[in-house]
Amino acid sequence: MTLPIAIVVAVLALAAGVLATLHTWRRTTFDNPLFYAVAVVELALLAVLVGGSVALARTDRDVDGVLFVSYLVTVVVIPPAAVVWGIAEKSRWGTGVVAVAMVTVAALVFRIHGIWEGTVV
Template sequence: MTNALATAIIAVSLLAAAFSAVTSFRNRPMGRGDLAGLAVLEVLLVVQAVLGFVKLGGGEGPKDSATFVGYLLAVLLIPAAGAGWGLLERSRWGPGVIVVAGLAVAVMIVRMNQIWSGTGV
């Protein structure tokens, strides 16, 4: 894992969550800004997945890589699922789903860093 990339992903996920929280508090449905935040987050997660698999293929990473690979693949689904669910829910709770998705991605990235470094396993 690259610490700079992980930090960027956490920052973008928290910013997307904060933006969507404001949208939800304003009692508005999900809009383009919410989707843009999720799109940027998804691109960063794809970059992380590619780098993660390259590093694992090169012999780097945790001893037991199965959990790490599970997190690496599962975290890719969260922004897409949040966008789909948010688009289906055309009330103020659509952006609320994105808030939860952004927070979940941030927590999963922290956990992936712990698994990668061998702490908290």
Template sequence: MVEALTTTIQVASLILAGWCLISTFRDQPMVVPHLVAAGVLWLLVIAQAVVSGVLMARGEGPAELAVFISYLVTIVLIPPACAVWGFIERSRWGPAAIAFACVVLPVMMVRLEQIWDPVRV
């Protein structure tokens, strides 16, 4: 895993969560910029998944491969699932669905790092 990419995902995710929570508290529905930001976050997560896959193909990687892959697949699926959920929910709770995903992602990224290199973390 690339630590700089992991940190970027975590920071971007928390910024998007804050923005979406502000929209929720202001009673605003989800708008296109929310979707675009969620899409950018999703691309970052996909990039991390591709990099991790390449490193695993080279022989590097975690001892608990099945657990790592299950976390990785879940992380890749969370942003689009919550974006669709937020898009369908046309009330103030649409941005809250994206904020939920953006709060979960940093926690799961920390867990991925722990699985990848348990000695260092």
């Protein structure tokens, strides 16, 4: 994963996290705009999963494939889980879970980039 892709995906995740934080602060429940924001992040993560898997198959770098793919799969699972939890939890903390999940996604994207570059083991 290249640094520009990691930055774009992290910015998308943080933007969705800011929207979720605003929902939490206003004490509003999960709604369509927040769902769409998380859906955009999920689409970007699916593209990263496919692109990362293809890049791993084609590279001759010394990348720990199991670790790399496990991070790719994990980061794709987080947004849907947060959405389900956010919709199920009718208090303000349903959207708080989504905010925390989006910050986690942003951090994991940079971790994935570090694994790809070989700077994080």
